[in-house]
Amino acid sequence: DTGVSQDPRHKITKRGQNVTFRCDPISEHNRLYWYRQTLGQGPEFLTYFQNEAQLEKSRLLSDRFSAERPKGSFSTLEIQRTEQGDSAMYLCASSGLAGGTDTQYFGPGTRLTVL
Amino acid sequence: KNQVEQSPQSLIILEGKNCTLQCNYTVSPFSNLRWYKQDTGRGPVSLTIMTFSENTKSNGRYTATLDADTKQSSLHITASQLSDSASYICVVTQRYNDYKLSFGAGTTVTVRA
Numbered sequence: 001d002t003g004v005s006q007d008p009r010h011k012i013t014k015r016g017q018n019v020t021f022r023c024d025p026i027s028e029h030n031r032l033y034w035y036r037q038t039l040g041q042g043p044e045f046l047t048y049f050q051n052e053a054q055l056e057k058s059r060l061l062s063d064r065f066s067a068e069r070p071k072g073s074f075s076t077l078e079i080q081r082t083e084q085g086d087s088a089m090y091l092c093a094s095s096g097l098a099g100g101t102d103t104q105y106f107g108p109g110t111r112l113t114v115l
Numbered sequence: 116k117n118q119v120e121q122s123p124q125s126l127i128i129l130e131g132k133n134c135t136l137q138c139n140y141t142v143s144p145f146s147n148l149r150w151y152k153q154d155t156g157r158g159p160v161s162l163t164i165m166t167f168s169e170n171t172k173s174n175g176r177y178t179a180t181l182d183a184d185t186k187q188s189s190l191h192i193t194a195s196q197l198s199d200s201a202s203y204i205c206v207v208t209q210r211y212n213d214y215k216l217s218f219g220a221g222t223t224v225t226v227r228a
Binding site: 031040041042043044045050055056091095102103104105106107108109111 | 159160
């Protein structure tokens with residue numbers, strides 16, 4: 001499978017715990033994005049990498065959230081001291097500008113439930 | 116503020132029937148508009164993409180239209196199948212910020228036998 005993969009697919013944690021999600025983009029893509037999606041809503045932008053550089057972070061990404069893409073390949077999203085409001089689907093997407101429009105390809109998401 | 120509004124919020128149709136979903140946007144300057152299909156518990160998958168100069172784009176039984184003057188788009192599903200049951204999300208890209216997508220809340224389509 002050469003699509004975007006995310007791990008784990010589901011995570012249940014207790015409030016106050018730390019969690020880390022992983023995203024493996026399509027191998028030739030240099031751009032990687034993280035989104036958060038709650039029920040009945042479209043995805044909300046969290047952050048964006050071009051290669052290993054984190055170029056933009058949304059105001060939604062509080063100081064409890066950190067994302068890395070150390071070698072310009074896979075990325076991790078860590079949430080520290082989780083809160084119930086963090087419960088959502090976390091989507092990763094990747095894209096590679098190929099002489100035209102830049103289509104983002106989404107992974108299956110990690111569903112986080114904070115108890 | 117760049118916004119994307121979709122209607123209806125949800126709809127139920129019988130298998131074999133057609134339906135049309137609407138999308139209005141205020142994103143400016145406009146670059147392109149995509150329709151994504153999102154199955155429950157999965158990530159969105161791109162169906163169509165249209166730039167400013169394109170009025171219509173088809174992908175099998177899905178046909179998207181774009182009126183860039185009125186900033187409206189529609190997605191028409193022909194001869195619906197049970198597998199069309201999903202959320203359909205309208206996504207608009209702003210020129211010069213092609214990495215940042217503006218998403219609608221989606222229309223949930225349920226196809227019943």
